[in-house]
Amino acid sequence: xxxxxxxxxxxxxxxxxxxxxxxxxxxxxxxxxxxxxxxxxxxxxxxxxxxxxxxxxxxxxxxxxxxxxxxxxxxxxxxxxxxxxxxxxxxxxxxxxxxxxxxxxxxxxxxxxxxxxxxxxxxxxxxxxxxxxxxxxxxxxxxxxxxxxxxxxxxxxxxxxxxxxxxxxxxxxxxxxxxxxxxxxxxxxxxxxxxxxxxxxxxxxxxxxxxxxxxxxxxxxxxxxxxxxxxxxxxxxxxxxxxxxxxxxxxxxxxxxxxxxxxxxxxxxxxxxxxxxxxxxxxxxxxxxxxxxxxxxxxxxxxxxxxxxxxxxxxxxxxxxxxxxxxxxxxxxxxxxxxxxxxxxxxxxxxxxxxxxxxxxxxxxxxxxxxxxxxxxxxx
Numbered sequence: 001x002x003x004x005x006x007x008x009x010x011x012x013x014x015x016x017x018x019x020x021x022x023x024x025x026x027x028x029x030x031x032x033x034x035x036x037x038x039x040x041x042x043x044x045x046x047x048x049x050x051x052x053x054x055x056x057x058x059x060x061x062x063x064x065x066x067x068x069x070x071x072x073x074x075x076x077x078x079x080x081x082x083x084x085x086x087x088x089x090x091x092x093x094x095x096x097x098x099x100x101x102x103x104x105x106x107x108x109x110x111x112x113x114x115x116x117x118x119x120x121x122x123x124x125x126x127x128x129x130x131x132x133x134x135x136x137x138x139x140x141x142x143x144x145x146x147x148x149x150x151x152x153x154x155x156x157x158x159x160x161x162x163x164x165x166x167x168x169x170x171x172x173x174x175x176x177x178x179x180x181x182x183x184x185x186x187x188x189x190x191x192x193x194x195x196x197x198x199x200x201x202x203x204x205x206x207x208x209x210x211x212x213x214x215x216x217x218x219x220x221x222x223x224x225x226x227x228x229x230x231x232x233x234x235x236x237x238x239x240x241x242x243x244x245x246x247x248x249x250x251x252x253x254x255x256x257x258x259x260x261x262x263x264x265x266x267x268x269x270x271x272x273x274x275x276x277x278x279x280x281x282x283x284x285x286x287x288x289x290x291x292x293x294x295x296x297x298x299x300x301x302x303x304x305x306x307x308x309x310x311x312x313x314x315x316x317x318x319x320x321x322x323x324x325x326x327x328x329x330x331x332x333x334x335x336x337x338x339x340x341x342x343x344x345x346x347x348x349x350x351x352x353x354x355x356x357x358x359x360x361x362x363x364x365x366x367x368x369x370x371x372x373x374x375x376x377x378x379x380x
Contacts, residue, residue, distance in 0.1 A: 012076075012110060018050075056296040059310035064293030066323050070330035075120075076113045077334035084109055121286045128258065129251040133266040137179040140267065144183040145242035148232050148264070149173055150249060151189015151198030151222055154205075165246055165271045170205040172244050172269035177211055184215050186236050188222030198222075225249070226291060227299035229256040229264075234302065240264075246271040248281045252288055259292050260304060 035041040084105050091098050134140050154166050176182050185206070189198025199218040207213055219235055222228035232241060241264040243253050250266035257264035273281060291297040298304055310316055 012106065015110065053295050053297070056298055057294065058296060058307065060307060061294050061296050063310070063320065063323055066327050068289070068293060070323075070327040071120075072113060072117055073330040073334040075116045076109055077330075079109055079112045079116060080105075080334070083112065118282055118286050121289055122282050125251050125255045125285050125288075129254040129266070132254050132264075133247060133250050133268050135247075135268040137175055137181065137267075140176075140179075140181060140242070140265070143181065143240065145176075145181050145240050146236045147173060147176065147182055147185040148228065148236070148241050148243045149185060149187045149202060150225065150228055150243065150245040150253065151187060151202055153196075153198065154201040165269070166202070166205070168246070168269040168271050169244055170202065170209060172267055173206060174209045174211065176242065176244070176267060181242070182215065184217065184236070185211070186217045186219060186232060188219035188228035188231065190223050191220035192223060221299070221301045223300050225253050226256055226288070226297060227302075229253060229262060230260055230299045230304055231302050233260065233262055242267055244269060248273055248277070252281075252284060256288065256292070 032041070032046070036043065036046075087101060087105050090101055149169060152165050152169065153163055155161060156163050173182075173185065187199040187202045187206075189202065191197045191199060197220070199220055199222070203213070203216050203218060206216060217235060219228065219231055221231060241257065241262055243250060243257070243264050243266045245253060245266070245268075247266075247268040250268060254264055254266050296304070296307070310320075
C-alpha cells in the first residue's frame with residue numbers, strides 16, 4: 001500500500017509539471033483543442049512536442065527539477081494541513097465513500113497547490129523586475145542605450161482593428177528617442193508566416209514617427225520572449241539594454257535577462273491587461289521557470305551557450321547535498337497528506353493494550369431508619 005501511495009504521489013507531481021508544460025506552444029487550452037479539431041495538430045504531434053521539451057535537459061536541470069518538485073511538495077503539505085484536513089469529518093468508514101472523498105481531496109489539493117505555486121512564482125519575478133522598470137524618461141539615468149523593442153501584432157485578430165499595445169510600444173520608443181537616450185534599436189518579433197511580420201510593421205511605424213532607419217535592426221526570429229532576450233546578446237552584445245514593452249510583459253523579459261546575463265532595465269509602454277491576458281500572463285511565469293530551471297529551453301535559432309557540466313567538486317557536492325536534504329524534508333512533510341481515510345479515527349495509531357474492566361461494585365441497600373418511640377413511664 002505504501003508503494004502504491006508513493007507512485008500516486010509521483011504521478012500527481014508529474015501532473016503539475018505536465019499542466020505547466022502544455023501551454024508552451026499554445027496560449028491557452030482552447031487553442032490546443034481548436035487546432036486538434038481543425039486537423040492542424042494531432043495527439044501524436046502534441047506528444048512529440050512534449051518529448052522534445054526535454055531534449056536539452058542536463059544535470060543542472062535535474063537539480064532544478066528536484067528543487068521545484070520539493071517546493072511544490074511542501075506547498076501541498078501546507079495546503080493539506082491548513083485547509084483540507086477539514087474534510088476529515090465527511091469520512092464514514094465505508095470503503096467506496098472514503099475512496100471518493102480521498103479522490104476529491106487530492107484534486108482540491110492539486111488545484112490549490114497550483115494556484116499557490118503560481119502566486120509564489122509571480123511574486124518572486126515581480127519583486128525582482130518591478131524595481132527595474134521605468135514609466136517616465138526622467139526615471140532613467142542619462143546615457144545611451146541599445147533598445148530592444150519586443151514585437152506584437154499590428155492589428156487585433158479581426159485583422160482590421162488597431163492593437164493599442166503595438167501603438168503604445170511605438171510611442172514609448174519615440175519618447176526615448178526624443179529624450180536622447182537611444183543609440184540603436186533592435187526590433188525582435190515573429191515572422192513565422194509569409195503575411196505576418198511583426199519587426200517590419202514596427203519598423204515602418206517608427207519611421208513614420210521620424211526615427212531614422214539607419215539605427216534600426218530587425219530580428220525576425222523573436223518567436224518568444226526567451227528567444228528575443230537570448231538572441232539580443234549576439235545581435236546587440238552585452239551593452240546596456242533598455243527593453244520596451246508593456247509592464248506585465250517586461251517582468252518576464254527582465255527576469256530572463258538577469259538569468260541569461262544581459263544587463264537590462266525596462267521602459268513601460270502604456271497598456272493594461274484584460275482578464276484573459278491576466279490569466280495567461282500569470283500562467284506564463286511558472287512556464288518560464290520551467291523553461292530555464294528544468295528544460296534548458298533553447299531559442300528556435302541560436303543557443304543559450306555552453307553550460308558548465310555538473311561535477312563532484314566541493315561547491316557542487318555542497319549544492320547537491322542541500323537540495324537532497326530539502327527534497328527529503330519536502331517528501332516527509334507532504335507524504336502524510338496521502339493517507340487514506342480519516343486520521344482522527346485512529347487508523348494510523350498503534351493499537352492500545354486491552355485493560356480488563358473492573359467488576360461493578362455491588363449496590364448497597366439503603367438503611368431503613370429505625371422508628372424511635374418513647375416509652376410512657378408508669379405513674380407511680
